[in-house]
Amino acid sequence: MKNAQIQIGETIAVLFVFFILITIGFIFYSKVIRSNIEIEKDELSQLQSIAAAQKVLFMPELQCSEENIIVDSCIDLMKLRALSRDTIRKENELHYYDLFGFSSIEITQAYPSQPGAYILYSKPLAGARSKFVTNIPMGLYDAADRTRKFGILKIETFIS
Amino acid sequence: MxxxxxxxxxxxxxxxxxxxxxxxxxxxxxxxxTPVNYRQGFVSAELASNTLNTFLKTTAADCSLLTMTELLQDCAQSEELSCRGIESLNSCKYVNDTMKGILAQTLEKWSIKYEFLAYVESSRPLIRLSNPENPCPADKRSKIFPIPIKSGTMYVKLGIC
CATH class of the missing domain: 1.10.287 (Helix Hairpins)
Known part of the structure; x- marks a missing residue:
């Protein structure tokens, strides 16, 4: 009777240690998985930011063209002025949300220097954890006087 | 047992x-x-190339609507052109000042180290610009654009560190 009780106690002790080890392992594993998810989320946001930048660079509603041939790294100032008007921007907001998500896109003219910026899209995420800012220099073609200015495309991607 | x-x-x-x-x-x-920094790779690859490409095609604001490429060609050849009316800058000085202003508003503002060179012979650059406080320790990503001139080819190089 006493021997059997000792054996049962032994089994219970072994099981207790086993479950403690399993719990420690599970806690460790879940922490590792959580940090991996954070890393993957960060990488995904980076890819989204790159995708948004590339989409803006190749938007037909902004691209310059000469005799129907697309000019590389160039934005048409007339198209830009039209698209950045408040009324048009608000009308297109839903359409661009599918393309850019929570981000804001603006273009500034660096040379010849001009104050202010053309805001193309603005949908900031309230309570965003952080944001990526991508700046890409590009030409601004003014068809009125056939000149090219030096512009900067700024894309801010918000991360939840 | x-x-x-x-x-x-x-x-x-x-x-x-x-x-x-x-x-x-x-x-x-x-x-x-190790987390992969996709954005950094994309930005540094695009930055040098886009900055130079855009700059070379930019029209000078007060120099007979010439492009920076045409001014650089003049700078490497005869320096016959003069810009900005009363102040009258030669093409080399004009390109130098313009690029300096653009780089101050872009790469310097974003705390990116750079080195800009325009040369026919790399040992004797016509224009050389770099961060005033942080000179470039070594070129990590650079882009070179060749420009044809009467005597051969001149090169414009932008290195991002």
Whole structure:
């Protein structure tokens, strides 16, 4: 009777240690998985930011063209002025949300220097954890006087 | 009895080896996984190329609607052109001042180290610009654009560190 009780106690002790080890392992594993998810989320946001930048660079509603041939790294100032008007921007907001998500896109003219910026899209995420800012220099073609200015495309991607 | 104990020790050793292998696997593939910075690669690749490409095609604001490429060609050849009316700058000085202003508003503002060169012979650059406080220790990503001139080819190079 006493021997059997000792054996049962032994089994219970072994099981207790086993479950403690399993719990420690599970806690460790879940922490590792959580940090991996954070890393993957960060990488995904980076890819989204790159995708948004590339989409803006190749938007037909902004691209310059000469005799129907697309000019590389160039934005048409007339198209830009039209698209950045408040009324048009608000009308297109839903359409661009599918393309850019929570981000804001603006273009500034660096040379010849001009104050202010053309805001193309603005949908900031309230309570965003952080944001990526991508700046890409590009030409601004003014068809009125056939000149090219030096512009900067700024894309801010918000991360939840 | 002795044989049974030996078998138990062997079993224990196998378990320890398996746990060690699992630990090494976890450390190698999960804990030591370095995050990939996709954006940094894309930005540095695009930045040097786009900055130079855009600059060379930019029209000078007060120099007979000439492009920076045409002004650089004049700078490498005869320096006949003069810009900005009363102040009258030659093409080399004009390109130098314009690029300096653009770089101050872009790369310097974004705290990116750079080195800009325009040359026919790399040992004697016509224009050389770099961060005033942080000179470029070594070129990491650079872009060179060749421009044809009467006597051969001149080069414009932008290095991003």
């Amino acid at each position: 002795e044989k049974k104990a030996q078998m138990e020790i062997l079993g224990l050793a196998i378990v320890v080896v398996l746990v060690l292998i699992a630990t090494i696997f976890v450390v190698r593939f999960i804990l030591l996984k």
